[in-house]
Amino acid sequence: MKVITAPHPARWWHRLEDGRLQCDLCPRDCKLGEGQRGVCFVRQNVAGGMILTTYGRSSGFCVDPIEKKPLNHFLPGSRVLSFGTTGCNLMCKFCQNWDISKAKDMDRLLDQASPKDIAKAAEASGCQSVAFTYNDPVIFAEYAMDTADACHERGIRTVAVTAGYMHAEPRRAFYAKMDAANVDLKAFTDTFYARLSAAHLQPVLDTLRYLRHETDTWLEITTLLIPGQNDSSDEIAALSDWIARELGPDVPLHFSAFHPDYKMTDLPRTPAATLTRARGIARAAGLHYVYTGNVHDLDGGTTRCPTCQTPLIVRDWFRIEVNRLTTDGRCPTCGAVIPGHFVQAAQAPRVPA
Numbered sequence: 001m002k003v004i005t006a007p008h009p010a011r012w013w014h015r016l017e018d019g020r021l022q023c024d025l026c027p028r029d030c031k032l033g034e035g036q037r038g039v040c041f042v043r044q045n046v047a048g049g050m051i052l053t054t055y056g057r058s059s060g061f062c063v064d065p066i067e068k069k070p071l072n073h074f075l076p077g078s079r080v081l082s083f084g085t086t087g088c089n090l091m092c093k094f095c096q097n098w099d100i101s102k103a104k105d106m107d108r109l110l111d112q113a114s115p116k117d118i119a120k121a122a123e124a125s126g127c128q129s130v131a132f133t134y135n136d137p138v139i140f141a142e143y144a145m146d147t148a149d150a151c152h153e154r155g156i157r158t159v160a161v162t163a164g165y166m167h168a169e170p171r172r173a174f175y176a177k178m179d180a181a182n183v184d185l186k187a188f189t190d191t192f193y194a195r196l197s198a199a200h201l202q203p204v205l206d207t208l209r210y211l212r213h214e215t216d217t218w219l220e221i222t223t224l225l226i227p228g229q230n231d232s233s234d235e236i237a238a239l240s241d242w243i244a245r246e247l248g249p250d251v252p253l254h255f256s257a258f259h260p261d262y263k264m265t266d267l268p269r270t271p272a273a274t275l276t277r278a279r280g281i282a283r284a285a286g287l288h289y290v291y292t293g294n295v296h297d298l299d300g301g302t303t304r305c306p307t308c309q310t311p312l313i314v315r316d317w318f319r320i321e322v323n324r325l326t327t328d329g330r331c332p333t334c335g336a337v338i339p340g341h342f343v344q345a346a347q348a349p350r351v352p353a
Contacts, residue, residue: 008055010043011142012170021045026089026138026165027203040139042087054085055143058113059134063125067318069161070254070293072303073340074180074218075129076313077320080159081122083113084134085143090163091198092186093263094226115143119150129179133161141174148177164207165199171210180218180341182254183208187223187230188239196229196264205242212247218341220252222293225270225278227258236278240285249288249306250339255279257294275300305331305338312338 012024016031023030023038030038032045042054061083066075069082088095113121122130130151137144137160148158157179164183166174175181185208187193190201211219223239225231243251255278257270275292279300282290292300301315310333314322324332329342 007046007051007053008142010050010052011173012167013043013050015048019048021048021050023050024167025141025170026167027200028089038089039091040087040089042085042139052140052142054087054140056112056114057085058083058118059086060084061113061121063127064131065318066129066131066159067315067320069131069133069159069182070222070256070291071159071180071182071218071220072254072291072301072313072315073220073252073289073338073342074159075157075341077323078128079126080129080131081118081125081127082131082133083118084132084137085140086135087139088135089139089165090136093196094224094229094258095262096224096259115147115150118147119154119156122151122156123154127156129157129159131159131161133159136162136165138162138164138166138170138174141170145174145177152177163197163199164204164211166203166207168206168210171207175211175215175217178217180220181211182220182222183211185221185223185239188235188242189230192230205246209246212251219247220254222254222256223278224256224258225274226264227267227270227274229267231270231274231278233277233281236281237285240282240287243282244286249286251287252289252291252340253282253287254291254293255282256292259294270294272297303338305334305336307331307336308334310334 013021016022020031020033023043028039034045037044044051044053064080064082066078066080132144151158160178160181162183186197193199193201211217255275257275259269260267272295275295279290279292288306298316302311303313304311310331312324312331325342326332329338
C-alpha cells in the first residue's frame with residue numbers, strides 16, 4: 001500500500017501585499033495564490049504557507065557508477081545511490097529525463113523514503129555517496145539537505161546533479177550540505193537559455209563562480225551539445241575561455257552527446273566528431289581535464305596528467321580499465337597532484353548546520 005507523507009513546510013518564500021506568496025528559491029520568483037503551484041509544480045501555496053509536496057517521496061532509486069553522474073575526479077570507481085523526485089524549474093525542450101522532470105502526476109512518486117531511510121539504503125548497498133539527480137534537486141532542496149545530513153552522519157558523501165538555477169541565499173544553504181556537484185551549463189548564450197529552457201544564463205554562471213571560489217564542494221561541469229543549437233566552434237571556445245578565466249583550468253568539463261527526445265525529436269544525434277572537436281577547442285583554451293560522454297571514446301574518457309601527459313585513469317564508457325593514480329592522487333611518473341577526491345575513504349560525520 002502506498003503511503004502519502006504529510007505536507008512539508010518549504011523555506012525561502014515571502015508574502016506579498018496582495019496576499020500571494022512569492023517563492024524565493026530560484027530566479028523564476030513564482031507568485032502563487034491559494035492552491036497554486038510554481039513552475040516546478042512541487043512548491044505550492046496551501047493555507048497561506050508554502051509547502052514542498054514531494055518531501056519524502058521518490059520517483060525511484062538506482063545504484064550507479066559515480067562516472068555516470070558524470071564525475072571523473074570524485075571517488076572514481078565507486079558506487080553512488082541515485083534518486084530523485086518529480087518536477088523541474090527549467091523548461092528544457094530537449095530534456096533527456098522528461099518523463100520524470102516534466103511529470104505533473106504525483107502518483108509517479110511510489111516510493112516513500114525518509115532521509116534516514118535513504119542513508120541506510122546507501123550504506124547497505126555499499127555506496128560511498130548519494131546523488132540527487134534525475135530531476136533537479138534545487139526544487140526539492142529541503143528534502144535533499146535533510147538527506148545530506150543523514151548521509152553525513154553515516155560517513156556517506158552527497159552529490160548534486162543540477163542546472164544551477166538558484167538564488168543566492170538558498171544556494172549558500174544548499175551547497176553547504178553537498179560534497180560534489182555536476183552543474184549542467186546548457187549553452188553559453190542567453191538566447192539559447194531563453195528559447196530552449198525558458199531561463200537565463202547569468203544565474204548559472206553565478207552558481208559556478210560561487211561553487212568554485214566560495215565553497216569546498218567539488219565541481220565538474222557538463223554541456224550537452226545539440227546539433228545546430230549550441231555546438232558552433234565559436235560558442236564552445238567562448239564557453240571554454242570563460243571557464244579557464246573565471247573558474248580555472250582544473251575544473252573538469254564534460255561534453256555530452258544529445259539524442260532526440262521530448263520536444264526536439266526532429267534533430268539528429270550529436271556526431272562523435274562534434275565532441276572530439278569540442279574537446280580539442282577546450283583543451284586549446286587551457287582546460288586540463290576535458291571529457292566526452294554518451295559515446296564510446298577511450299581517449300575522451302581518459303584522465304591525463306597535464307604536466308607529463310601520462311594516462312592516469314583510462315575509462316571505457318563508465319568502466320575504469322586502468323587507474324595509475326597514487327593513493328594520494330598524484331601522477332606516478334612526475335609526481336604532479338591531480339585535483340579531485342581520489343581516496344575512497346568514509347567521510348567524518350558532519351554536524352548539521
